[in-house]
Amino acid sequence: MNNFPLIASLTLSLLLCACGGGGESEPVSIPNAQALSVGPGPSNNVNLLFTSVQICTPGSASNCQTIDHVLVDTGSSGLRIFSSLVNSSLSLPQEKDALGQPLVECGQFVNGFVWGPVKIADVRMAQELARSTPIQLIGDPAFASVPVSCFNTGPAMDTTGALGANGVLGVSMFAQDCGAICQSSSPGVYFACPASGCKATPVSLVQQLQNPVSLFSRNNNGVVIDLPSVAPAGEPSVSGSLIFGIGTQGNNALGSARAIRGNPSNGVFTTLLNGVTYGNSFIDSGSNAVYFSSASIPVCPGNRDFFCPAATQTLSATLQGFSGSASVNFRVANAETLFANNPNFFAFSDLAGTNQTDTFDWGLPFFFGRKVFIAIAGQDTPAGVGPYVAF
Numbered sequence: 001m002n003n004f005p006l007i008a009s010l011t012l013s014l015l016l017c018a019c020g021g022g023g024e025s026e027p028v029s030i031p032n033a034q035a036l037s038v039g040p041g042p043s044n045n046v047n048l049l050f051t052s053v054q055i056c057t058p059g060s061a062s063n064c065q066t067i068d069h070v071l072v073d074t075g076s077s078g079l080r081i082f083s084s085l086v087n088s089s090l091s092l093p094q095e096k097d098a099l100g101q102p103l104v105e106c107g108q109f110v111n112g113f114v115w116g117p118v119k120i121a122d123v124r125m126a127q128e129l130a131r132s133t134p135i136q137l138i139g140d141p142a143f144a145s146v147p148v149s150c151f152n153t154g155p156a157m158d159t160t161g162a163l164g165a166n167g168v169l170g171v172s173m174f175a176q177d178c179g180a181i182c183q184s185s186s187p188g189v190y191f192a193c194p195a196s197g198c199k200a201t202p203v204s205l206v207q208q209l210q211n212p213v214s215l216f217s218r219n220n221n222g223v224v225i226d227l228p229s230v231a232p233a234g235e236p237s238v239s240g241s242l243i244f245g246i247g248t249q250g251n252n253a254l255g256s257a258r259a260i261r262g263n264p265s266n267g268v269f270t271t272l273l274n275g276v277t278y279g280n281s282f283i284d285s286g287s288n289a290v291y292f293s294s295a296s297i298p299v300c301p302g303n304r305d306f307f308c309p310a311a312t313q314t315l316s317a318t319l320q321g322f323s324g325s326a327s328v329n330f331r332v333a334n335a336e337t338l339f340a341n342n343p344n345f346f347a348f349s350d351l352a353g354t355n356q357t358d359t360f361d362w363g364l365p366f367f368f369g370r371k372v373f374i375a376i377a378g379q380d381t382p383a384g385v386g387p388y389v390a391f
Contacts, residue, residue, distance in 0.1 A: 032249055033243045043161045047363070052068045079135040081135065081137060086137060108188075112155040118135070134207060188200050222246040223374050227369070232350055259383040283372070289353045290351070305354060331349070348365065349365045373391065
């Protein structure tokens with residue numbers, strides 16, 4: 001078991017906020033829902049949320065390939081798949097700039113980067129289809145040279161072991177992965193890469209990696225992540241549902257869920273805990289723990305990224321958005337004890353770790369036992385226009 005911290009939100013992504021209504025998972029046979037699982041995955045790491053995604057040659061219903069163990073990340077937008085896993089027979093078209101130069105992306109995650117070209121694919125999930133979607137193929141050997149400006153952003157997450165998954169499905173509350181920031185300037189995310197070398201370049205909104213859900217013809221205003229509760233000691237695995245749309249069908253009704261609206265430009269909100277204000281807060285299914293700074297909870301002697309209190313602590317925090325607020329109770333257990341007592345468990349609801357001051361990352365433990373709604377910016381829902389999170 002590899003119990004390293006994993007924070008999958010992109011640093012240039014427009015991160016989300018939190019809220020949602022509890023309940024049992026809907027059956028995954030519904031056309032707008034598909035299976036989720038928490039389990040060991042390619043790297044035997046804990047608290048990773050996986051689904052499967054089918055990619056097809058644009059316009060083809062038969063020349064397709066299903067990629068399993070794709071990490072579901074509410075902290076980023078866009079589909080990223082390892083190039084080595086994609087069949088060459090798909091022959092996915094290369095995205096190019098106005099001069100006909102190949103576009104390549106440096107996906108800057110909190111704990112590393114992924115580098116690879118932007119290709120065009122049809123993306124299928126459940127019975128939903130996102131046509132001609134820009135996606136990233138990580139580690140394509142045709143673009144082996146990584147620019148210094150990308151390489152300096154952190155360690156390369158260029159293997160399934162380093163990433164912990166076969167790819168990342170970014171389903172944040174934003175339609176593009178860096179939006180206006182990358183449209184009007186060149187912050188080192190997108191590069192034009194002719195044979196002479198790569199140079200950072202601005203790109204239009206339509207050429208950026210897209211949240212595939214925003215391109216569906218229906219059920220396209222957001223997603224719902226529905227996971228069951230997890231026992232304090234953990235579970236070997238967990239199954240749930242990824243449901244597309246908010247308030248569009250019976251299985252994605254908001255019910256009594258309350259919306260918390262984040263900053264409209266980046267989605268962050270405020271968390272208040274024990275008199276401390278964390279102004280840079282977000283909800284992120286791609287992080288495998290709840291991460292925040294604390295002067296009172298000791299870190300683990302063997303792994304100083306996680307907390308190891310002498311006894312499990314029950315805490316209560318308030319999530320406060322631009323509008324709306326909610327209280328959340330959560331538990332922080334001794335991470336080393338959890339791992340030692342349950343070596344074959346991969347789902348833990350009480351796992352927490354350290355983070356930089358002012359940042360509160362509500363990772364995957366937040367999602368257990370909740371039905372979490374993530375509304376896409378600009379899309380109408382029964383609770384108003386996104387972006388928001390509800391629970």
